Amino acid sequence: MAMPLWNEHDESYKEIHEIIVPHLGHIPIGKGDFHRLPRDVRHFIGHWVDILNPRTIYICDGSDDEAHEIISKLEERGTLHKLRKYENNYICRTDPKDVARVESKTYISTEDQYMSVPHVKEGTKGILGQWESPEVLNKDLEERMPGCMTGRTMYVIPFSMGPVGSPLSKIGIELTDSSYVVLSMRIMTRVTSEIWNVIRDHHEFVKCVHSVGCPRPVKWKVINHWPCNPEKTLIAHLPDKRMVISYGSGYGGNSLLGKKCFALRIAGRIAYDEGWMAEHMLIMSVTNPQGVEKFIAAAFPSACGKTNMAMLEPSLPGWKVQVVGDDIAWMRFDKNGVLRGINPERGFFGVAPGTNYKTNPNAMKTLLRNSIMTNIAEGDDGSFFWEGMEKEVDPDLMLTSWLGERFTVKEKGDRKAAHPNSRFCCPAEQCPIIHPKWEDPEGVPISALIFGGRRPEGIPVVMESFDWKHGVMLGASLKSEATAAAEFKGKVIMHDPMAMRPFMGYNFGKYLQHWLDFEDKPDLKLPKIFHVKWFRLDEQGKFVWPGFGENIRAIDWMLRRCDGEDIAEPSPIGLLPKKGSLNLDGINTDWNKMFNLPKDYLLGDIEETRKFLQEQTGTDLPKEILNQLSKQEERIKTMSTK
């Protein structure tokens, strides 16, 4: 392979570097002092300026003045539009071809294929990450990157995932030609010039390069002032190099590279190398009426209500929930063996439809100011609107849908006012129930890990794993009905092991072994692992569990288990609540429907899960997972048929 595009560490480059610096003199520095940046950063920028050929360079400092300047520019251009009913809230509509993460164009590239993906069974298409060889990736990038920022400003965004300077945090720099990305990264991460000092002290940073793929003059019609290049979209991860290169999409997870690309895929690999965990999990604290607080981390597949659970309003009196994070948890065992977690993000990038004052009043209150809403509808009174808000607004409110159609709320019918994957992006600190320790550099102590999914049949509302290994197997067996990616539209049940299927940055077999290995470290205080399913249906298709704020009842049970209360009994698939041990006062539920174990379903399910894991992970599947599956199957076989 010729020198790969991303490789800036050769001797000749060092010489060129000295030429590039003066050469930057010809490229106006729109803002910031390039020459005062740390040397490695100058190298990184200089290298990419040479390839991308931007018109000017803008070094971000994260200040409010900077945001105002960029917002004014985007308003002038028509990309952003103020929602006048609120303070500093903006709406943005994308090209309708650029509305979600694109899993099929997302790749992991390492010299060794099996560092990125498992040995899938021959003839099977792997769904736990896509590998591309460095040679092919380099070719793909050579076709896309050179000159792709011609005529555009290249923003340099220094950001920290996690509180700046925390031992649990990591630094990144994103080069992007999208000012929408700059504004969103300001909300979702900590963007500040302090980062340069952290890099001077520690040197390490994750390199993120993003372009919408529309050099000027653009050869096609730009829709909604949203430049993008969907036919050529490519989101590439180079975990060995701690690098992400994204091209063609300006949307969400494809372009806000601190989020899924860095905080899950690259950080996942860093965590593997360094002995910690980067997970698709919310972190919340729960305080019982006696004033005892515990923190839990919970993994749910995309679009399964993680944000709602993280901000739950407990239905039981005297309980309090506070949120630390709604999507990603970085967790590490401290010197006392306690698992401590941080939310590496600084904002919420939540799915708008379905969010309302009933399902998530705290999210609704969080997004009343300083937020950016993408692909939602706008009311003529300058308000935001999306599906799920119908009962909370005037039915005569005239809307402009995300596609520009005009209708009132009551005329809407089946038409979509907002895109199903439309998003709000708002600062976490504005959440009325943000935990006072949400930015604690030490992280918060995690007492319980929860896995859950949205699937109609079979699995009980709540159960506890027999032990750590069994819990890892339960996580690996996770399935769900929903996803936020562009490719999946129907309500098919998909495997989403550990809720990480779209976010794996390295071989899933090694990932499972990494989890299992924690059990062998005697000094660690391993949290209990639970499985929940809020969405169980009965034979009539009715939910057997009320969900939302009532989920506190299952959480109460789990936390009492963490305190060692004798309220669980073994079943073939895990420890279930002893009858009567779940607080069901005041709600109408049928214990049997919540906890019955349909033998045939469970046997079929375990067989199918084993097949899936064997096909997808092949020889990389840890023996212990197979062992756990076999033991579970044997236990189920001994059940009497119901």
Ligand code: O2Y
């Ligand atoms: O569609 C996107 O680009 C965003 S996906 C997303 C955003 C916030 C939190 N989680 C997700 C996800 O897909 O899990």
Ligand code: MN
């Ligand atoms: Mn997510």
